[in-house]
Amino acid sequence: MAEEKSVSLGTLIQQQENLAQAVSTLTAQRTQLEEQLNLVRSQLATNNGALQYANALIQSLTGESDEDPTDVVASAPTIIEDAETELDEATEEVTL
Secondary structure, three states, X not given: OOOOOOOOHHHHHHHHHHHHHHHHHHHHHHHHXXXXXXXXXXXXXXXXXXXXXXXHHHHHHHOOOOOOHHHOOOOHHHHHHXXXXXXXXXXXXXXX
């Protein structure tokens, strides 16, 4: 004989509430991560500008030219894009 498996309406409602709470929590976390990402972008832009200024100042004082200061932060856009991609993929997996 085949056993019938059933789930009570109360159980389904509880599971739905749990999922809704999980989605709400993940949405809030995504918002926080997006804010942090924007802060990191801003900080990287500031750091890059400061690095370029410092390099120009050193060059003007010493007359020597070292490496391009933008090389130091060249990988930053790639890191940011990777973080955004991972954030988008995580969101797609959670969407009901």
